[in-house]
Amino acid sequence: MTLTMRTVLREDHEQFRDQVRRFVSREIAPHHGQWEKEGRVPRETWLKAGREGILLPAIPEQYGGGGGDFGHAIVVIEELMRVLATGVGFPLHSDIVAQYLLAYGNEQQLARWLPPMARGEKIGAIAMTEPGIGSDLKTLRTHARREGDTYVINGAKTFITNGLNCDLVIVACKTDPQAGTRGISLIVVEAGMPGFSKGEALDKIGLKAQDTAELFFDNVRVPATNLLGEEGKGFGYLMHQLAQERLMVAVRSPAVMEAMLEQTIEYTKNRVAFGQPVFNHQNTRFKLADAKTKVVACRVFVDHCIGLHFAGELDATMAAMAKLHATEAQGQVVDELLQLHGGYGFMREYPIARAFVDSRVQRIYGGTSEIMREIISRSL
Structure with missing residues (x-):
């Protein structure tokens, strides 16, 4: 396809x-x-x-x-x-x-x-995840205290994409610590506000060009006009956007697999082993055939979910299935394609090596595969 x-x-x-x-x-x-x-x-x-x-x-x-x-x-x-x-x-x-x-x-x-x-x-960023508690929004420790026409924010966030470059960041924080998820609000913090600082770039195994960092809020005074939407409605806002965000993660998977499959086919046709191109070995062709089948199946399913989203019919369960299927398939396929490169697949100068390490986070961010399975299981 x-x-x-x-x-x-x-x-x-x-x-x-x-x-x-x-x-x-x-x-x-x-x-x-x-x-x-x-x-x-x-x-x-x-x-x-x-x-x-x-x-x-x-x-x-x-x-x-x-x-x-x-x-x-x-x-x-x-x-x-x-x-x-x-x-x-x-x-x-x-x-x-x-x-x-x-x-x-x-x-x-x-x-x-x-x-x-x-x-x-x-440059924009969004800050939900916190050190030690991950993405469990119910246990957020970052809080914002209302003082007149300002909010005073204290706390820390981690794994923030665009964290170093960001000029504004949407911060999920507790404005009412006693109200559980109904006490979560979204407040926009802007670079240069006193007390807002950025940590060093986090040393990740992949996504090396992405500026991922910790963000710190030490009595940051933010105008109340930077409140996004209504106070206490933040959790609902976050949940409402998750289906599209998870579909965005799923969209990445077939695109990466298609590119790596094309590159691997070319590599195996040009790489000679035991007197003939690697592609000529039956095992290679069968592995590539399996990969092609998985890639096309993933593409068809993800495109189906895109169509549902266009029609306003993509629900949380289907979005979770899209992310789970696509990212798990990506991990399997990229691993098999790397194997066909032999030792060269372990060298970062080859695209497949970079794809291998970058693919791993697909099953983590946006909700882990385990969380996706939990969401899906609730519909059974």
Whole structure:
């Protein structure tokens, strides 16, 4: 199955793909290796992406966005994954942070934050996970105390994508510690606010170009006007957005597998072992046949879920199944493809090696595979 055979995306999505592919090939693919060494994507690249209309593709034009829909967001994700630009934080910025602002922000907030985000001048992040407790929102320790027309925030967050580069971060915090999940609110903290600091880049095994960091809040005074939506409604907001966020994770999987399958077929046809191309060995062809079958099955299922989302029919269970199936398949397929490279598959100069380590986190972030199984089991 190829991209041209797919029916879930429209012609305007594919036209946008041409634009994104040119940008990624010119401005990202040649430099991603260097960014992996530096641990972040330079701001100049964000500004270039803004000028090219790559950022906030699904945000209305009146707020500086591309005026598209989730299909345009999918195209950006797929084109980044096609070249293994797994460390570029555009999707989280454009399709999670900006979508939260669009869904729950007031007109003043939208006019203030979205246009500079679309231009790449302000980089967005969202902070839920905390040290020691992970993503269990019921046990959040970061709290915000209301004092007049400000909130005073104290706490810490970890594993924050775009953490070093971020200019604004949506912080999940307790505004009423006694109210459980009904006491959680979302407050936007901006870079430069006294008491808001960023830790060193976290040393991850993969996603090396992604600036992932801890964030610290020490009596940070934030204007009450930075409250996103209503106080105490934060947990509901987070839950409402999870289906799309998990689908975004699932979308990455077939794109990576397709790219690595194509690269591995080419490698095995050119690599000679025991007097003939590796591809000529029956075991190799059978392994590739299995991989092709898994990749196509994953693509068809993920595209089906994309179609459900377009129709407003993607529920939490189906989103969990999409993420579970796609990410588990990705881990299996990439591992098998690496094996076909032999010792060279263990060298980071080969794309399959980078795909192998970067794929591992797919089964963790956005909700682990175990959490996905728990969600699915509730529908049985």
